[in-house]
Amino acid sequence: MKTRIFKIVLLAVLSMLLLSGCAGGPIAQSTPGLSANDTHVFLSAANKIYKINLENGTEAWRYPADNTRMMTYAPVLFDNETFIFGDMYNKLHKLDIENPQQKAWESTDAKGWYQAKVAQSGDIIIAPNTDRNIYAFNAKDGSLLWKHEDNFAFISEPLIIDDTVVISSQNHAILFLDLKTGEEKHERLAMQGAVMAAPYYLEETGLIYVGSLGNEFIAINAMTLTVEWRYDGSIEKLSGIWAQPIYLQEQVLFNDDKGNIVSVDPLSGKENWVMPEQGNMLAGLAAVDEDRFIVAAEDGSIKIFDTNKKPLLQFNIEKAKIYTTPLVTDKFIIIAPVGAEYNLYAYPLETTGMPQWTFNPAK
């Protein structure tokens, strides 16, 4: 009979393990969020946020410090005193940057996850949420100012230009909202696919650049909020665009998820050059300095090119999958892979492929 009991218990435990395994571990699979100032890098990695010293990769603090349940991948937004981030328990937090246990406020207005970095203009915080709402909060006390509802979850960082909130929508559109009221201040711009990438504004040209999963890349006039040009280059078919473009040496550079890297003229959209299929990419490009940019592919390979598409360096992180756009500070290139030996790799700007420091949270 003991064997029978053992078999029943074993079967039940196996079933539970099987079901847990299928459920995929955490609530959702996402990618680490990165942001940095001159002295520290902030890593949002599932159940904690880590503040890490940029010089040597040591941990300054973690939040929450105890075993309080939390899940976040959203990069934090910070100033000198506080930082703000949303989590997947539907909360938006504003905390003290030196002592995160000191809470300025917490909002529980949303019913869905905060996946994207929030944006701030003056005292207004704009926070996209997966409950199909964009929320505006008072930065001082966290009170809700307005919310704007649409048909799909909002998962990309908003852009604020003067009194206009420009936000990508999975509803195949770009939305333009009034910063003060949340009303649509201009007819939404229809796109050919869901828009995952955050819009990018270039003051020099007065244009907003954005791509969609509908294999397109466009420039929008920030004044008229109409399409200035559409990319129509030599690539037979662009693939889905998931990341923001960058501006370097009077070129706008963007990449699609097949790893096509394209350089266009910012004003006309005319193609300068194309580097085809550099590997599957979800992460975007990052400018290393005035003439170089870095790109990280899903397979863990990292490449540095100059703006004439000359390859300068290639290295890879073993066993890594990279989905987060590399972050470049004054001194370092920071990579946050998943599945690799370390959570963070920091390379000097003049890197040879050897990290200066790596980071794993101490247990």
Added chain:
Amino acid sequence: MNIWELIIVQPMTNILLVITMLVKNFGVAIILFTLLIKLLTIPLTAKQVKSRREMADLQNSPEYKKIMEKYKDDREKLALEQQRIYKEKGISPFSSCLPLLLQMPIIFGLYQAIMRAMASTPVELLKLERIIYPFLDVNKIIPIQNRFLWMDLGQPERLYVFGIGIPVLAILVVLTSWLQTKAMETSDAGGDASVAATTNSMNLMMPLFMGYLAYQYSAGLALYFVISNLATMLIYALMGEMNWKKLIPSKKEEVSTKKVIETSLVSDDDGEDIENKKAKPAPKPSARSAAKQMRPKKMKK
């Protein structure tokens, strides 16, 4: 992409997406897809049920019990004799497991297809995009409209009443899982109290565990659990395998089972008519378990 993904998860995910495109509602698509898979696996379920019945009948036959008793101290001989009986009766001891094993990949494929289609982060969406067949228009499919009734199928479900989030689906999952386990329970634990206690506690633990998953994970998964439980109960009920009387409070059941057993023992001793005695005490709680107790005695006579 591994073989599992290629031959199970990818086709099932695409079928689910096609249904979604046709009915234009992901919640309805999950329901239809779950029912479709359940319908397609009915022949396997029927075979499993038939084999289980045959096996149970055999194990309750006097010939089998006699062998069990005779060779209880000689396991080798017992195994040989058991095999002989299986061969004579044309029954394979694994025949009830085989249909179940065949169903497993389909059930887990269905589960993974639903999880895959409910992508709600960029990485999950990217992975979904990659397994959509080229002849389907990705741009018309992604993103999937996750809204269904009051739920967002990509996120844990709560029905907000006066600001309090009630996990309706998780509660339904616990309830339907418990009903299903309880009404499909066949074992009487062979009269062993400790086994019965373990079975009872597992019968409670599993629904709670399923409820926990439904509470914690996306509503689409919880919806699938509920529909799957209801469909399974319906199929088993149509096959006559649901014992609804098991849902009646267990105290009565224990008492009446005891009475039936006592009666049958008495009848055996004094040689009175068993059918007569059986009718006198409280009605038997479970026809099958009572029959199990009665059958050998009858045979002895």
